[in-house]
């Protein structure tokens with residue numbers, strides 16, 4: 001018997017398309033990785049709750065009435081064509097857009113139950129709790145060790161043994177320790193691109209964040225380094241809530257529990273990754289994931 005969502009899905013297709021044709025180009029889901037089901041996502045605690053969010057660059061409205069719950073200790077992926085607002089929305093989640101002059105945000109974002117725009121919010125503290133990793137790795141012109149210990153040092157930690165302990169833990173978590181443990185005092189620039197990106201992840205972890213935002217963290221990397229980053233994202237979700245922007249739908253399908261599809265500044269659909277890629281509810285989502293546009 002056809003499920004309600006399958007009926008919906010079929011109804012969304014052009015009359016001459018068969019159900020199997022329609023998803024021919026949809027990304028393959030990784031059956032070896034355990035991802036959350038729709039029910040598990042519903043049951044998970046919401047780490048970030050976004051309600052009625054509008055965002056403006058001057059007169060240009062980039063986001064329209066976004067509502068989304070980001071479940072705790074899950075990976076949420078943002079997908080959508082270029083310019084649809086993925087990165088803008090990601091930067092709303094740690095108020096990184098505050099640094100861009102002339103921007104304005106309306107609506108409500110809660111992190112762990114607290115209003116992100118509340119009068120008492122210290123944005124420096126906020127960005128420690130909500131760490132960020134960018135598309136292009138950006139290590140500081142310092143040693144490997146100094147890169148990882150930078151955040152805790154700025155926060156006032158001076159004890160060298162403790163700093164070393166944090167560095168080892170974070171480099172382990174970022175799956176880089178074995179490769180760098182004998183060269184901690186080498187320049188970070190002596191590392192490969194993939195290693196530099198893992199170093200930046202270790203640096204973000206060193207401030208003990210709850211949430212890790214990643215803006216296309218593997219798009220500048222070769223396939224082997226990309227695969228390492230994806231494995232890492234998957235491992236880190238036991239401890240952290242992760243939000244990743246990716247152009248690569250296969251990557252979203254491989255690493256995320258929840259996927260949110262954006263189009264022209266609107267959040268068209270969000271749901272369990274397995275469901276969104278197999279039985280999308282909206283025609284625009286289906287057209288995008290089957291490669292009809294974007």
Ligand SMILES: Nc1ncnc2c1ncn2[C@@H]1O[C@H](COP(=O)(O)OP(=O)(O)OP(=O)(O)O)[C@@H](O)[C@H]1O
Nearest residue numbers: 057060062080081082083084085086087088089100
């Ligand atoms: N600093 C900025 N100033 C003005 N407009 C901006 C700025 N950054 C982004 N925009 C505009 O906001 C809209 C959304 O851009 P955004 O970078 O968030 O999209 P995206 O989906 O992340 O795109 P891409 O996948 O190409 O990175 C676009 O119209 C873009 O031109």
